Amino acid sequence: MAGLYVHIPFCKSKCSYCDFFSVASLVSKDKLVGAMVKEIELQKNYLERESLKTIYFGGGTPSVLSIKDIDSILTTINKYHVLENHVEITLEANPDDLKMDYLQNLRKLGINRLSIGVQSFIDRDLELMKRRHNANDALLVIKNAQKCNFDNISVDLIYGLPGLTINDWIYNLDSLLDLNVQHISAYNLTIEQNTIFNKWLKQGKINLPSDAESIKQFEILIEKTNDKKFVHYEISNFALDGFFSEHNSNYWNNEKYLGIGPSAHSYNLSSRQWNISSLPEYISVIIQGNVPCEQEILTINDKYNDYILTSLRTLWGISLRKVENDFGKLYFDFLLKSAETFVKSNHLIKNNEKICLTIKGIFIADLIIREMLKV
Ligand code: SF4
Structure with a gap:
């Protein structure tokens, strides 16, 4: 059994802490979706007919895709791959994209797991991170997703943020744990080279908490999730029994996976390969019927x-x-x-x-x- 990853390299704007490969303009979106559909066909034999246990739309921001875009990608995956009966289909999403009708249509398409990039329930921190939503939006979106029968929801939070006190962090965790989601990914902030946070840090505009404070926040995270019966199954991941991310578990359990889209990585037990990170080059090579990737034999x-x-x-x-x-x-x-x-x-x-x-x-x-x- 294998996994399939679909990389959507678009974001509506850039967050202060992020250095992922993404493009802050949606001009090439339709061309990209067309190229990805073509790549799914070109790479149809990569997994050697192993059935798919998981499909994961990651990014960037996959929730910038229209329902029609997602439908066309899923239909093509269905055409060229055999799907397991209980295939896990995850979409990473930002709260500002998750309107009620969009949520309902995602569910109808078969998306059965949402990974929502909340990061904080404190408006001051959301502004600092240049997120596009506020705390109320995040709360509402999670409740709306639950009303639309999403019963496998993961929420991302960040700790170790500039100015985040222990009480703030407890507030964030309590706010989230009250919402009865099934999975939490919580990351300690790391300052990456090409980010706004790095620039601000050098200019002395922000200060990071001490290591002792970040460690304390991590300890509180472990304690509070443990109290609510979450299993700490990976350094940054916590889940209720039966809700471990199957897609990520595939990576950790050394299963094959195919990555579609610019910069996506693939692995077939004997080699790994990665697609070119440039969006225009990716589209133009795929249109010519080739996969723009480099490969390494392991x-x-x-x-x-x-x-x-x-x-x-x-x-x-x-x-x-x-x-x-x-x-x-x-x-x-x-x-x-x-x-x-x-x-x-x-x-x-x-x-x-x-x-x-x-x-x-x-x-x-x-x-x-x-x-x-x-x-
Ligand atoms: S954190 Fe997510 S939404 Fe923000 S720039 Fe990075 S990939 Fe885009």
Whole structure:
């Protein structure tokens, strides 16, 4: 079983913290949708007829697409792929796009999971982040989605924001937990190079909270979601039982996936490939009947590193048996050796079956993972 990712690289405007590849003009939208439909046909054999367990519209902002656009993409996917009975179809959406009739039509099309980019329930912070909605819009949209029978809703929040106090963060979490959504993705703000936040930080216009404050906010997140029976199944992801993101779990469980659209990545167990990031070039090459991508054949080292990178971030951790069986003694010994210091310092926990991050380890996960990769 495999996943299919559709990348929509448009945003109506740029948020202060974001450096994702996206274009703040919708002029080429129709051409892009036409090219993506064509790419689905060109790439129809990539997954070697494996049935689709998940379809994920990500971005950018997929909710800038019209119902007709989404229908045409889904119809083409249906034409060239076999879909599992309970296929998970997610659409990432911004609150300002989710009007009632749009929500109803999405549901009719078969979209059965929404990932809503709320980020905060505090207007001051939404303005700072240059989001296009306010706190009331976010509350209303989530309630409207529930009225339209969306029973699998994920909401994104950001902590570690400039000026976000502990009380603000508690307010954000309480506001969200009161809404009875099934999934939460909460990210600690990181300042990326080409962002407005980075410019403001250099100009001294914003200050970031201390590491201790961000850690405290993360601890509160873990406590509050745990109280409401959410499972902390990946560093930034929390879900009620039965509502883990199947699409992301596919990535973590080393399943094949096909990415459609500019800058989308694909993986078929032996190689990965990525489409060109330029929108005009993507459209023009696809129109000529070619897929504008680069490819890399994966070595055993790449596969081992991919496995460490993804599995250590999850609840399930690194399976010792899998490393021994799939990669052999050399890699198994390397794994034990590279984990040793972190086990002693209580950043990792190891038993006979697996190696996992401890809560203390989660805070320095990137550093631990770097040290455990085989170069
Ligand atoms: S955060 Fe989302 S909506 Fe904002 S610029 Fe980035 S991709 Fe676009």
